Amino acid sequence: MMIKVGSNKTIIGVGNVTLSGVGFDVNAWTADRVAATGSAQCDVSFAGTFTPVQNVIIRNITFSNYQDDGINIGCYSHHVWVDHNTFKPGFDGALDIKRGADWITVSWNRFTDTVKTSLVGHDDSNGPQDRGHLHITYHHNWFEHTDQRGPRVRFGQVHVMNQYATNQTDYLIGKGVECSIYVDGTFVDGAAAVTDEYGGSDLTWDSTNQIINVSSAGDLPVANGQAFHPNTYYSYTLDPAANIPSMVSSGAGAGKI
Numbered sequence: 001m002m003i004k005v006g007s008n009k010t011i012i013g014v015g016n017v018t019l020s021g022v023g024f025d026v027n028a029w030t031a032d033r034v035a036a037t038g039s040a041q042c043d044v045s046f047a048g049t050f051t052p053v054q055n056v057i058i059r060n061i062t063f064s065n066y067q068d069d070g071i072n073i074g075c076y077s078h079h080v081w082v083d084h085n086t087f088k089p090g091f092d093g094a095l096d097i098k099r100g101a102d103w104i105t106v107s108w109n110r111f112t113d114t115v116k117t118s119l120v121g122h123d124d125s126n127g128p129q130d131r132g133h134l135h136i137t138y139h140h141n142w143f144e145h146t147d148q149r150g151p152r153v154r155f156g157q158v159h160v161m162n163q164y165a166t167n168q169t170d171y172l173i174g175k176g177v178e179c180s181i182y183v184d185g186t187f188v189d190g191a192a193a194v195t196d197e198y199g200g201s202d203l204t205w206d207s208t209n210q211i212i213n214v215s216s217a218g219d220l221p222v223a224n225g226q227a228f229h230p231n232t233y234y235s236y237t238l239d240p241a242a243n244i245p246s247m248v249s250s251g252a253g254a255g256k257i
Contacts, residue, residue, distance in 0.1 A: 001021065001022045001023075001067060001068075002022070002023050002024070002025035002068050002069070002072065003022055003023070003024055003025065004025050004027065004030060005024050005025065005026045005027075005053065005056055005058075006028075006053060007051070007053050007054050007055055007056070008054070008055045008056075009055075009056050009057075010056075010057040010059075011024070011056075011057065011058050011059070011061070012057070012059045012060050012061075013059070013060040013061040013062075013254060014060075016062075016254075016255065017060065017061050017062065017254070018061075018062040018063075018064055019061060019062070019063050019064070019066075020064045020065045021065050021066065021067055022066060022067070023063060023066040023067075023068055023069045023070045023071060023072065023090070024058060024070075024071045024072070025069075025072045025074075026053050026056055026058075026071065026072065026073040026074070026077045026080055026101075027042065027053060027072060027073070027074045027075045027077060028042070028050055028051065028052050028053045028075050028076070028077065029041070029042040029074075029075045033046075033050065041099075042074060042075035042076070042099050042100075043129070044100070044126075044128045044129035047076065047100065047129070052075060052076035052077050052078060053075070053077040053078075053080075054077065054078050054079050054080075055079050056077070056079070056080045056081070057080075057081045057083065058071065058080075058081070058082050058083070058085065059081075059082075059083045059084050059085065059257065060084050060085065060254050060255070060257055061085050061086075061254055062085065062086040062087075062088065062254045063085065063086070063087050063088065063090065063094065064088040064089070064090065065088070065089070065090055066090030066091060066092070066094075067090070067091050068090075068091060068092050069090070069092050069093045069094070069095070069096050070087050070090055070093070070094045070095055071085075071094075071095045071096070072093070072096050072098075073095075073096070073097045073098075073101045073104060074096075074097070074098050074099040074100070074101055074122075075099050075100065075101070076099070076100040076101065076102070076133070077101045077102075078101065078102040078103045078104075079103050079104075080101070080103075080104050080105075081104075081105045081107070082095060082104070082105070082106045082107070082109060083105070083106075083107045083108055083109070083257075084107075084108045084109065084252070084253065084254060084256055084257045085109045085110075085253070085254055086109070086110045086111075086112065086253040086254040086255075087109065087110070087111045087112070087114055087117075088112055088113065088114070089113050089114055089115065090114075092116055093116045093117070093118065093119050093149070094111055094114040094116070094117050094118060095109070095111075095117070095118045096118065096119045096120075097118070097119070097120050097121075097134065097136060097156075098119065098120065098121055098122040098126070098130070098134075099122050099126070099129055099130070100129045100130060100133045100134075101133060101134060102133040102134060102135055103135050104135070104136045104137075105136075105137050105139075106118070106136065106137070106138045106139075106141060107137075107138075107139050107140055107141065108139075108140045108141065108248075108251060108252045108253070108256065108257075109141045109142070109252060109253065110141070110142045110144060110252045110253030110254075111141065111142065111143050111144065111146050111150070112144045112145065112146075113144070113145050113146065114146045114147070115146070115147040115148065116147075116148065116149055117143065117146045117147070117148065117149040117150050117151070118138075118149050118150060118151040118152070119149055119151065119152055120134055120136060120151050120152065120153040120154060120155075120156045120158055120176075121134060121153060121154025121155045121156055121176060121177075121179075122154070123154070124154065124176070124177045124199060126154070126155070127155055127177070127178065130154065130155035130156065131155055131178070133155075133156070134153075134154075134155055134156025134157065134158070135156065135157050135158075135233065136151075136156055136157075136158045136159070137158075137159045137161070137230070138151065138158065138159070138160045138161070138163060139159075139160075139161045139162050139163070140162050140163070140164075140239075140244075140247070140248050140251070140252060141163050141164070141248070141252060142163075142164045142165075142166070142248045142249060142252040142253065143163065143164070143165040143166070143168065143172065144166050144167070145166065145167045145168075145169065146165075146168060146169070147168070147169045147170045148168075148169075148170040148171050148172075148174065148196075149174055150163070150165060150168065150171075150172040150173060151173070151174065152173075152174025152176055152198065153173075153174065153175070153176050153179040153180075153181050153200070154176035154177045154178065154179060154198075154199075154200070155176075155177065155178045155179065156179065156180070157180045157227075157228045158179070158180070158181045158182070159182050159230040160173065160181060160182070160183040160184075160186060161183070161184050161185050161186065161230075161236070161238060162184075162185040162186060162238060162239050162241075162244055162247075162248070163183075163186040163187070163244070163248075164186075164187050164189075164244045164245055164247075164248035164249065164252070165186070165187070165188045165189065165191060166189045166190060167189070167190040167191075168188070168190065168191035168192060168193075168194075169192055170192050170193065170196070171191070171192065171193040171194070171195060171196035172188060172191050172193070172194050172195065173194065173195045173196075173203065173221070174195075174196050174198050175195060175196070175197050175198060175199075175200040175201060175202075175203055176198045176199055176200045177198070177199040177200050178200060178202075179200035179201075179202055179203070180202045180226075180227045180228045181202065181203045181204070181227050182203075182204045182206070182227045182228060182229060182230055183203070183204065183205050183206060183209060183221075183223075184206035184208045184209060184238055185206070185208045185209065185238035185239060185240070185241050185244065186209045186210075186241060186244070187209070187210050187211075187241045187242070187244040187245055188209070188210070188211045188212070188214070189212050189213055189245065190212070190213040190214065191211075191214055191219060192219060193218075193219045194211060194214065194219060194220055194221040195221045195222050195223070197222065201224050201226070202224060202226045202227045202228075203221070203222070203223040203224060203225075203226075203227055204223055204224075204225050204226070204227035204229075205221040205223035205225075208238060208240075208241055209221075209241055210241040210242065
C-alpha cells in the first residue's frame, strides 16, 4: 500500500518509527484524476492541467517491507526533502524519483541491504516528460551493502556528493539514457563496480572522491567528465572524502536527528 502525500506537508517520525508494508507516494495523480482522465498514470500530456505536489519534508522514519516503493516522488512533484530516514529491503525501489519530479534533496539517509535502491527517471522512453526536470542532490547518504542504483539516473542532472558506499554487491552509480551525473567528495569502500552503463555516458568523477577495496581495474568508475557542474545552481562546500566514513556512519539514518 502507498499512502498519498499532499503539498505543504512535513512528516517527521517522533521516537523510533517504522513503517512496515507501506510506503509514501508524493504524487498528485489521485483516484479522482484517474477517474476524470481515464489514465492510470500521470502522462506528459497532462502537464500543466493540475497542481503538482510541492513543499514536502520526510524525516526520521524507517521504511521496511514496503509492497511497492518505500518513497515514490513523481508526477511533477517538486521541492521535496528526504532526510535522515532508514530504508531496509522491500518489494521495489527504496526511493524512486521520476515522471517529471524536480528539485529534490536526498540527505543523511541510510540504505541497508536494499536492491533497487534509488531510481531517477521512469524509463528510457519517458524523455518527453523527464527532460528538463529531475534536478536532484544526494548528499551524506550511506549505501550499506546495497546491490545497485545508488542512484541509477535517466535524463536528470544529479549531484552526488559526500556519499558513503560500503560493500556494494553490484554497482553504485548507474549511467542511464541522457544522464548527467556529477560525483564529488564521496568515499567508496568495496564495490563489484563503482559505475555501470545503461545507455548513458555523461558522468564526472571528481578527483576529490576516494575508493578502496575495489578488486580490479574494470570495477573502477568510467567517467567522460562531461556532466553538468552543480555550481550552475548553487554554491557548496565539500567535506573531505577521508572524513566521510566516520561522519556519515555516525550521522545518517533515522534516529540521528
